[in-house]
Amino acid sequence: MYVAVKGGERAIEAAHAWLAEERRGDPALPELSVEQIGQQLGLAVDRVMAEGACFDRGLAALAIKQARGDLIEAAFLLRAYRTTLPRFGASLPLDTGAMRIRRRVSATYKDLPGGQVLGPTFDYTHRLLDFALACDRPGSPDPGRESQAPGLTAAEGNAPPSAPEAPAKAAAMPRVTSILAQEGLMQPETPGEAEPPDLTREPLSFPADRPVRLQALARGDEGFLLGLGYSTQRGYGNAHPFVGEIRMGEVAVEIEPPELGFPIEIGEITVTECQMVNQFAGSKTEPAQFTRGYGLTFGHGERKAMAMALVDRSLRAAELGEEATAPAQSEEFVLYHCDNVEATGFVEHLKLPHYVDFQSELEKIRQMRATALREAAE
Amino acid sequence: MQDPETERNAARRRWMGILARASGAEIAGRLAAAPALPAHRRLRGPETGLVMARGRQGGDGAPFNLGEVTVTRCSVCLEDGRIGHAYVAGRDARQAELAAVLDAALQDPARQPALLAAVVEPLATFQAARAAKDAARAAATRVQFFTMATMR
Numbered sequence: 001m002y003v004a005v006k007g008g009e010r011a012i013e014a015a016h017a018w019l020a021e022e023r024r025g026d027p028a029l030p031e032l033s034v035e036q037i038g039q040q041l042g043l044a045v046d047r048v049m050a051e052g053a054c055f056d057r058g059l060a061a062l063a064i065k066q067a068r069g070d071l072i073e074a075a076f077l078l079r080a081y082r083t084t085l086p087r088f089g090a091s092l093p094l095d096t097g098a099m100r101i102r103r104r105v106s107a108t109y110k111d112l113p114g115g116q117v118l119g120p121t122f123d124y125t126h127r128l129l130d131f132a133l134a135c136d137r138p139g140s141p142d143p144g145r146e147s148q149a150p151g152l153t154a155a156e157g158n159a160p161p162s163a164p165e166a167p168a169k170a171a172a173m174p175r176v177t178s179i180l181a182q183e184g185l186m187q188p189e190t191p192g193e194a195e196p197p198d199l200t201r202e203p204l205s206f207p208a209d210r211p212v213r214l215q216a217l218a219r220g221d222e223g224f225l226l227g228l229g230y231s232t233q234r235g236y237g238n239a240h241p242f243v244g245e246i247r248m249g250e251v252a253v254e255i256e257p258p259e260l261g262f263p264i265e266i267g268e269i270t271v272t273e274c275q276m277v278n279q280f281a282g283s284k285t286e287p288a289q290f291t292r293g294y295g296l297t298f299g300h301g302e303r304k305a306m307a308m309a310l311v312d313r314s315l316r317a318a319e320l321g322e323e324a325t326a327p328a329q330s331e332e333f334v335l336y337h338c339d340n341v342e343a344t345g346f347v348e349h350l351k352l353p354h355y356v357d358f359q360s361e362l363e364k365i366r367q368m369r370a371t372a373l374r375e376a377a378e
Numbered sequence: 379m380q381d382p383e384t385e386r387n388a389a390r391r392r393w394m395g396i397l398a399r400a401s402g403a404e405i406a407g408r409l410a411a412a413p414a415l416p417a418h419r420r421l422r423g424p425e426t427g428l429v430m431a432r433g434r435q436g437g438d439g440a441p442f443n444l445g446e447v448t449v450t451r452c453s454v455c456l457e458d459g460r461i462g463h464a465y466v467a468g469r470d471a472r473q474a475e476l477a478a479v480l481d482a483a484l485q486d487p488a489r490q491p492a493l494l495a496a497v498v499e500p501l502a503t504f505q506a507a508r509a510a511k512d513a514a515r516a517a518a519t520r521v522q523f524f525t526m527a528t529m530r
Contacts, residue, residue, distance in 0.1 A: 053445035055431065056468065086427040088449055088465070093432045093441040100509055102516050110523060118519040165514035175437055189439025196442045198430065210435055211442035218433075218444050250512075252395070253447060255429055259463060262387045265395035266429065266449055267467030273437060296433045298445055 023068045037061040046270070046299025047071055051340060052078030053200070053219040055269050055298050072221075076341045092254045092263055096273045096296070097175055100250040103300075106176050107243040108277060114173030119248060120163075120300075176245040177275050180290055187280065187291045208331050213315050214308075218297055220338030222304040228328040228338075229310030237314045237326035241293065244277035248300050272297050274305035278313050283321045291320065386485075393484055393498045394477070397464065400501045402472030409476070412496035413489070416456050418479050424452040424471035452478040460485050 024031065038045055038061040048060040052075040060078055067073035103119025106112050118124075180186035196211035199219075204212065217225060232239040250268040257264070276293035280286075293313025295305035315331050317324040327333050337343060397405060409415065428446040435442055451465045452474040462482025464474045480497060483489045 050445070054428070054448065055445060056448040058469065059448065082428060082446060085448070086425075087446075088427045088429050088451060090430040090443070091432050091447070093434045094444070096433070096437050100512065102512060103519075116521040117516050118521065119516055120519075163515045164518040165511070166518040166520070168510070168513035168517040177437065189434070189436035192440035194440060196432065196440070198443050200430075200443075200446075211440060214433070214435055214442040215444070218442075249516075253429070253431055253467060255449075255465060257451075257463065257465060259453070262391060264391055264465065265398055266447075266465045267398045269431065269447060269467065271433075271444075275437065292436045294436045296437075296444060 023066070032065060034058060034061045034065060037064050043300060044069070044071060046301050047222060047304070048074045048078060050298040050301050050304060051075040051219060051221060052082070054078050054082045072340045072344055076344065079341055089255055089257070091266075092256065094251045094253065094271065096247065096251055096271065098251065099173075099247055099271075099273075100268075101173055101247055102250075103248040104173055104245065105243070106245045108176060108245075109179070112174075112176060112179065173247070175275065177277070177292060180244070180277070185289050186277075187286070187289050189292070204335055206332055206335075207318070208335055210312075210316070210319075213331060213335060214294065214296070214312060216335045216338060217295075217308045217311055220308070221340035221343070222301070222307065224338050224340070224343075225307035225311050226303060228314075228334060229307035231326065232310050232314045232328045237317070237328045238322065239310060239314060240279045241276045241310060241313065242278075243306070244275040244292075246272065246274045246302055246305065248272040248302065270299050272299065272301050272305040274302070274309040276306070276309035276313055280320060291316065390481070390485070393494070394464065394481060396498055396502045396505065397473075397477035397480060398466045399505050400473070402470045402474075402476060404501060404504070405473060405476045405480070405497065408497040408500055413492050415479050415483055416458075416489075418454040418456050418462075418482065420452070420475070421455050421461065422451070422453040424450055424474040424478075426450045426469045426471070429465075429467075450474040454478045454482055456482045456486075458486070 038057050041061075041064065044064055045057055045060045048063055048071055049055050049057070051072070052060060052063070054060075056078075059081060060074065063074035063077040063081075064071065067077060101114070101117060101119075103121060104114060104117045106116065110116070177186050181188060196215070197209065199212060199215050204216070208216075231237065233241070248270070250270055252265045252268055254263045254265050256262065272295075274293075274295035276295070277290050278293060280289055280291040282288035291313065293309040293311075293316075295307070295309035295312065297304045297308065311328055311334060314326070314328040315334060317329040318331075322329075324330065427449055429449045431444045431447050432441045433444040434440065447467055448469050449465055449467055450469055450471055450473070451463070452471075453461065453463050454475070455461050456479075460482045462478040462480065462485070464477035464481055466474050466477055480493060484493050484498070
C-alpha cells in the first residue's frame with residue numbers, strides 16, 4: 001500500500017534555516033571567503049576537484065564552503081553543477097612529460113636526470129601541531145584586542161618568510177618508466193589514439209577496458225582507493241610495487257576547435273602523476289619485465305595518485321594472466337564501489353521513509369513468532 | 379621555410395595561449411596602455427562549458443578521460459569582417475571576450491605590432507617570470523646527495 005506522505009515542508013524549511021546558520025557559525029567571526037578557501041585549504045579544493053571530476057578551483061572552493069567542509073558533499077555539489085554545463089569537446093591528451101615540475105621524486109633511482117625535487121611537501125615534517133598557527137598574531141582579527149601592530153594590515157600579517165630560490169636548470173625530466181623502457185625492461189603501454197569510452201556518457205559495463213578503469217579510479221574516493229591499495233601491499237593481491245616516480249606540477253591543456261583547425265592552449269592545470277613499477281614474472285608469451293600501475297589526478301593529490309596506481313596495477317591481473325583472488329583485483333568490486341557520490345546516494349537513501357516496507361517486515365516477523373510460539377505450545 | 383599559413387597559425391596559437399593564461403583583469407590592465415580596440419560584435423558567447431581533459435595510460439599510452447575542466451569561449455566579429463575566437467580555462471567571461479577581440483585585432487597586420495608590444499609580450503614576460511619563480515623554488519628543494527665516507 002502506498003501512503004502519500006505530506007506535511008514535512010515546514011520542518012524542512014526550519015531545518016534548512018538552521019543549517020544555514022550552522023554553516024555560517026558565530027557571526028561575530030569574519031566569514032570565510034571562497035578565495036581564502038582556495039588559497040588556504042588548497043588540498044581540500046584539489047580533492048573536491050578530483051572526486052567531483054571537474055577542474056575549477058573557484059567552484060570547488062564554493063562547494064566546500066556551502067558543504068561546511070564536508071568534502072564528499074562538496075564533490076556531489078560540483079558533480080551536480082557540471083551537469084548544467086554544455087560539453088565543448090575533449091582535450092588533446094595531457095603531456096605530463098612536459099610538466100612544469102614543482103615536485104618530482106623517485107624511489108627507484110637516486111641520481112636520475114632532473115634529480116629529486118621535493119617541492120611543497122608534508123614529507124619530513126614532524127607532524128607536531130604547530131601552535132604558532134593558532135596564536136593571535138598581528139593581523140588576525142581579534143575582537144578582544146584593542147589594536148594591531150601599527151602599519152601592519154591583515155594581508156601581510158601572517159605571511160611566512162618566502163621560500164628559498166635556486167638557479168633552475170632547464171634540464172629535461174624524463175619519466176623513470178622511459179629510462180627502464182630504453183633497456184627493454186618496462187612493458188610498453190599499448191599505443192593508440194582510439195576515442196576512449198566516457199563514464200559520464202555511458203554506464204559501466206564489464207569487462208571494463210583500462211581507459212574506463214582509469215577514469216573511474218581518477219574520480220574515485222581517495223579513502224576507498226587508499227584502503228584497497230593498502231590491502232594489495234598487505235597480501236590481498238600480489239603486489240611488489242616501487243614508486244618509479246611521482247611528479248606534480250602544471251600541464252598545459254590543449255584543444256583543437258573545429259573552427260580553427262589547429263590546437264590551442266586553453267590554460268594550465270595542476271595534476272599529480274604516479275608511476276608504480278611492479279615486478280612481472282613473465283608468461284609464455286612475454287619475458288620477465290616490469291609493468292606499470294598508473295595514477296593521475298587533478299591537483300596536488302599524491303596519496304590519491306599512489307593509491308590509484310596500486311589499484312590500477314592490481315586490476316590488470318587478468319590482462320597479465322595473474323591469479324585474481326583479492327578484492328582489489330576484482331574490477332566489478334572496485335569500479336562499482338569506488339565512486340563516493342554513488343555510494344553516498346545508495347547508503348544515505350536508507351534514511352528515506354521506508355514505512356510501508358518496514359510495516360510488511362514487521363507483520364512477517366510477528367507472524368513467524370506467533371507460529372513458532374504456537375508450535376512450541378503444541 | 380614554413381608556408382605562410384603555418385607561420386600565421388603558429389603566431390596565433392602563441393598569443394591565444396598567452397591570453398588564455400592571463401586573467402580578464404590582467405588583460406584589461408595591459409589594454410589601458412594599448413591602442414583602443416576596434417568595435418566588435420559578439421557571434422557566440424561568452425559562454426561557459428566543459429572540456430573533457432584526457433590523460434594517457436601509463437603517461438604515454440592510449441588516451442583516457444581524466445575529468446572535465448570548465449572553459450569559457452567567445453567568438454567575435456570586427457567591422458572589417460575579421461573573426462576572433464577564444465577558449466580559456468575557467469569562468470572568466472571578460473577574459474574570454476577580450477581574448478577573442480584581441481585575437482581578431484591581432485590578425486590585422488596594421489594593428490598587430492602595437493598590440494603585441496603593449497599586451498601580449500608584457501603578459502608573456504609576466505607569465506615567464508611567474509613560471510621561473512616556481513622553477514627556482516623547486517630547484518631549491520632539489521636534493522643534493524653526498525656520500526658519507528665509511529669510518530672504521
